[in-house]
Amino acid sequence: MDRGLTATQLKLQSGESFQVKGKVLPDAKGFTVNVGKDSENLVLHFNPRFDLHGDVDTIVLNSRHDGAWGEEQRESHFPFQPGEKAEVTIVFDASEVKVKLADGHEISFPNRLGLETIHFLSVEGDFKIKALKF
Numbered sequence: 836m837d838r839g840l841t842a843t844q845l846k847l848q849s850g851e852s853f854q855v856k857g858k859v860l861p862d863a864k865g866f867t868v869n870v871g872k873d874s875e876n877l878v879l880h881f882n883p884r885f886d887l888h889g890d891v892d893t894i895v896l897n898s899r900h901d902g903a904w905g906e907e908q909r910e911s912h913f914p915f916q917p918g919e920k921a922e923v924t925i926v927f928d929a930s931e932v933k934v935k936l937a938d939g940h941e942i943s944f945p946n947r948l949g950l951e952t953i954h955f956l957s958v959e960g961d962f963k964i965k966a967l968k969f
């Protein structure tokens with residue numbers, strides 16, 4: 836598990852997007868992109884699972900409020916491969932968070948926290964960051 840990256844004190848406003856580019860480790864089990872207020876208050880936990888917690892090639896999305904996980908949303912569209920490049924673009928507004936994948940596929944997730952500004956980003960798991968673009 837790569838320690839990944841954590842960024843705080845961000846001020847990403849509604850409508851602004853950011854992109855994470857990197858490479859999935861060859862023996863990847865899963866990786867995570869978290870965005871929100873802080874690590875316990877996430878408007879989006881984006882968790883592609885290659886083989887983790889019983890999920891195979893499934894993207895699990897969730898929110899986290901004061902440390903408590905919300906209800907998971909699962910996506911079977913899975914354009915990630917171990918050892919390959921990966922790119923995720925995230926944009927949000929008052930009602931939803933949108934995740935755009937390299938193959939053009941878009942996933943929508945409700946902004947359950949009603950967050951207006953993102954202050955926190957972390958990328959964890961079997962993923963080597965190459966670039967972060969705001």
Ligand SMILES: C=CCO[C@@H]1O[C@H](CO)[C@@H](O[C@@H]2O[C@H](CO)[C@H](O)[C@H](OCc3cn(-c4n[nH]c(N)n4)nn3)[C@H]2O)[C@H](O)[C@H]1NC(C)=O
Pocket residue numbers: 874875880882888895896897904907
């Ligand atoms: C079938 C058995 C019960 O359901 C399972 O319950 C697991 C435990 O809650 C679920 O896995 C968690 O799913 C979460 C998203 O809903 C997260 O992916 C969690 O791993 C990340 C994580 C972060 N943290 C954490 N602790 N402290 C901080 N800052 N972060 N703890 N766990 C996973 O351990 C897992 O996704 C879920 N599976 C299903 C099919 O619902």
